[in-house]
Amino acid sequence: MKYILMMTGTKADFDWYARWTKQDLEAQAAFMHAFNKELKDSGVLVSAEGLGFPDQARIVRAGSDGQPITDGVFPESKEFLAGYWIIDVESPERAYQIAARASAAPGPGGKASNMPIEVRPVMSGAPKQP
Amino acid sequence: MSRELLDASSDHLLRELAPQVLGAVVRRFHDFAAAEDAVQEALLAAAMQWPRDGLPDSPRGWLIQVAARRMTDYLRSEEARRRRETEAAAEAAHLAPDAGVVTEPGHDDTLTLFFMCCHPSLTPSSAIALTLRAVGGLTTAEIAHAFLVPEATMSQRISRAKASIKASSLPFQLPTAQERAQRLRTVLHVLYLIFNEGYTSSAGAQLQRLELSGEAIRLARSVHALLPDDAEAAGLLALMLLTDARRAARSGPDEELIPLTKQDRTRWDRAEISEGIALLTAALAKGSIGPYQLQAAIAAVHDEAPSAEQTDWPQILALYDLLKRTSENPMVLLNHAIAEAMVHGPVKGLELVAELDSDPRLAGHHRLDAVRAHLLEMAGDRAAALTHYRLAAGRTTSVPERNYLIAQAARLSGDTANKVQATRGADLTEHS
Numbered sequence: 001m002k003y004i005l006m007m008t009g010t011k012a013d014f015d016w017y018a019r020w021t022k023q024d025l026e027a028q029a030a031f032m033h034a035f036n037k038e039l040k041d042s043g044v045l046v047s048a049e050g051l052g053f054p055d056q057a058r059i060v061r062a063g064s065d066g067q068p069i070t071d072g073v074f075p076e077s078k079e080f081l082a083g084y085w086i087i088d089v090e091s092p093e094r095a096y097q098i099a100a101r102a103s104a105a106p107g108p109g110g111k112a113s114n115m116p117i118e119v120r121p122v123m124s125g126a127p128k129q130p
Numbered sequence: 131m132s133r134e135l136l137d138a139s140s141d142h143l144l145r146e147l148a149p150q151v152l153g154a155v156v157r158r159f160h161d162f163a164a165a166e167d168a169v170q171e172a173l174l175a176a177a178m179q180w181p182r183d184g185l186p187d188s189p190r191g192w193l194i195q196v197a198a199r200r201m202t203d204y205l206r207s208e209e210a211r212r213r214r215e216t217e218a219a220a221e222a223a224h225l226a227p228d229a230g231v232v233t234e235p236g237h238d239d240t241l242t243l244f245f246m247c248c249h250p251s252l253t254p255s256s257a258i259a260l261t262l263r264a265v266g267g268l269t270t271a272e273i274a275h276a277f278l279v280p281e282a283t284m285s286q287r288i289s290r291a292k293a294s295i296k297a298s299s300l301p302f303q304l305p306t307a308q309e310r311a312q313r314l315r316t317v318l319h320v321l322y323l324i325f326n327e328g329y330t331s332s333a334g335a336q337l338q339r340l341e342l343s344g345e346a347i348r349l350a351r352s353v354h355a356l357l358p359d360d361a362e363a364a365g366l367l368a369l370m371l372l373t374d375a376r377r378a379a380r381s382g383p384d385e386e387l388i389p390l391t392k393q394d395r396t397r398w399d400r401a402e403i404s405e406g407i408a409l410l411t412a413a414l415a416k417g418s419i420g421p422y423q424l425q426a427a428i429a430a431v432h433d434e435a436p437s438a439e440q441t442d443w444p445q446i447l448a449l450y451d452l453l454k455r456t457s458e459n460p461m462v463l464l465n466h467a468i469a470e471a472m473v474h475g476p477v478k479g480l481e482l483v484a485e486l487d488s489d490p491r492l493a494g495h496h497r498l499d500a501v502r503a504h505l506l507e508m509a510g511d512r513a514a515a516l517t518h519y520r521l522a523a524g525r526t527t528s529v530p531e532r533n534y535l536i537a538q539a540a541r542l543s544g545d546t547a548n549k550v551q552a553t554r555g556a557d558l559t560e561h562s
Contacts, residue, residue: 001527002278043256043287046279088279090253121527 002046002122003095005085005102007115011054011076018053020108027106028113035101039087044098050083086122095119140180143189144173145348148267151193153239156302159201162246163292166264168204172197173267240265241356242304244349247291248317251298256291257320258327263288265352266345276342277327314357318366318422321350325370329377343374354409364413365423371406372429375399387534391438403433424453443472460491464501476508496525500535507542516542 009017020028039045057080059071074080085102089095099117107113148169155165172193186192247261259277262268268276274284305313328342350367357363379393410426428449435441450466463486471479483502492498503518516539523535 040283041286043283043290045283088255088277088283090255123527123529123532 001090001092001095002086002088003092004120004122005087005095005099006118006120007082007084007102008079008118009082009115010079011074014053014080014082024106024108024110027110031105035105036085039085039098044087044089046086046088048083048085051081054078054080092119092121140185141177143185144176144193145267147190147193148173149240149243149265149352150190150238151197152264153243154194155197155201156243157239158198159205160302161201162302163289163296164204165197165201166292168197168200169193170263170269171200174269238356239302240352242302244317244353245305245313246295246300246302248313248320249295249298249300250313250316251294252291254320254323256287256294257316258324259284259287260291261320261349262324262345266349268345272341314360314363317353318350318362321346321353322366322369322422324349325373329373343370343377346370347374359416361413361416361418362420362422364409365420365426368406368410368413369422369426369429371402371409372426372433375402375406375433381530385530387530389534390432395435395437398433403430406430406433419452419456421453421457424449424456428453441472443469447473460486460489461497463489464492464497468501468505471505471508476505479505480509494525496522496531496535499525503535503538512542 036045036048039048054074057072057074059074060068061071063069085098087095087098089098096119099119103114103117104112105115107115151172152165152169155169156162159165175196176189176193180186180189243265244261247264248257252260259273262273262276263270270285270288271281273288274281277284304310325343325346328344328346347367347370350363350370354360354363354367375398376390376393378399379395379397380388382388406426407430410423410430413423414427428446431442431446431449447466447469450462450469453462454466464483467479467482467486470482480502483498483505486492486498499518499522503515503522506512506518507515519535519539519542523532523539526532526535
């Protein structure tokens with residue numbers, strides 16, 4: 001069963017992140033690198049991506065002529081996806097454990113950041129019908 | 131022979147030969163993990179060379195020879211590495227290939243390989259991947275593609291499975307008489323999971339993945355051929371055939387789910403049904419009835435019904451009564467409730483479903499809501515049925531199933547809206 005683990009944050013969270021020290025960023029990058037490698041080596045990683053900052057986010061709708069109308073000024077409270085993992089594991093409990101590991105990634109001063117990770121099943125297998 | 135035909139037939143031949151070749155190489159070198167890699171390399175070499183140069187005189191011998199050469203290279207480099215680490219002497223004797231047991235064409239280790247790959251210490255997904263590769267002869271890329279994960283991830287999953295087997299220091303031999311029944315159950319269960327994976331698809335909008343169900347049927351055929359007297363191995367193959375027979379009728383042009391009652395039965399595969407029924411009849415005659423035979427028997431009753439209305443529900447109910455005693459699966463209890471409803475009416479079915487509410491294995495499972503919705507609709511409580519169809523739609527993780535459940539809800543809400551309007555209309559007429 002595949003699950004997506006989504007790391008989200010508000011514009012304020014991203015701004016805060018942009019002020020981290022070099023040392024803190026390096027500690028976090030090292031954690032993510034090792035974490036992703038571990039997921040791959042244990043045969044569960046389907047994909048993982050980090051996304052651009054909200055500054056580059058645009059909401060696109062089609063106008064009546066089908067052409068894009070973009071919208072790029074977002075309220076501070078809006079949640080943005082920062083990055084995600086898709087994993088293939090045996091149970092939701094396993095997905096939650098892995099999400100907790102990601103949530104414990106080091107923040108400033110090496111303290112666990114405890115960022116929220118949203119876990120949702122990737123639409124997939126129907127139940128077994130005899 | 132055209133290039134494609136030769137490709138396809140040598141592909142088929144390679145998959146058939148894979149477990150025999152692997153068995154021979156493991157016997158000779160005693161290292162399952164390394165032998166498995168060597169055989170994969172030999173299979174890849176054959177897939178490149180045979181279509182170009184033609185089939186060798188003895189394809190099996192050719193593959194064993196190439197794999198053995200790879201093994202020897204591997205052991206030499208391992209030995210060199212170990213010597214560098216100054217611990218060569220102790221290992222040298224162990225690594226020396228014991229020549230002689232090479233190509234004994236009558237000997238087939240396929241069954242031993244099934245037991246190795248479906249080792250109880252492995253997680254289901256690891257056992258599935260390893261079985262498809264080591265016994266099925268599929269490449270890692272093919273398996274990764276079937277399960278929609280990257281090849282590197284699948285490769286790691288297989289390596290870890292092999293490492294677990296190595297760590298368990300399981301000898302390459304058939305399980306003992308005491309262990310055998312339990313171990314065979316695990317093998318059959320792994321094949322059942324592969325079939326279901328292909329039949330109901332664990333990935334996105336595609337309802338059925340034919341290659342995986344086809345592979346599961348091929349492997350189940352192989353187990354049945356190796357153990358012709360085992361009634362449950364025959365029962366599993368029969369169940370797969372009797373279920374697979376409905377494949378063409380099971381989804382519409384846009385891959386939408388078509389439930390059993392609405393399927394065009396002329397599209398069911400009669401040859402598969404006949405084969406399944408013949409297998410099942412012979413298995414049941416052996417007198418050791420188990421859950422696969424019972425599930426196959428239920429599938430057979432459906433397959434033999436000329437129309438949904440003519441389904442022999444009392445017989446299905448009797449079979450579920452038996453199945454309930456042999457299986458711990460809560461889905462069996464849910465299906466039993468449906469059969470009760472079909473024989474004794476929806477109220478009886480709803481009572482049984484209510485008993486299942488407290489089963490933690492079914493708590494929050496969409497199928498409980500879907501069955502309840504269906505039975506409520508049968509009982510005439512459309513508003514409650516609508517609620518439960520919507521609950522089920524929110525809880526399923528299959529796109530085709532979600533679409534089906536939303537459509538059921540839409541059908542009822544449309545009906546309800548129309549009825550309310552009709553009633554209002556009548557009210558207005560009366561009052562005016």
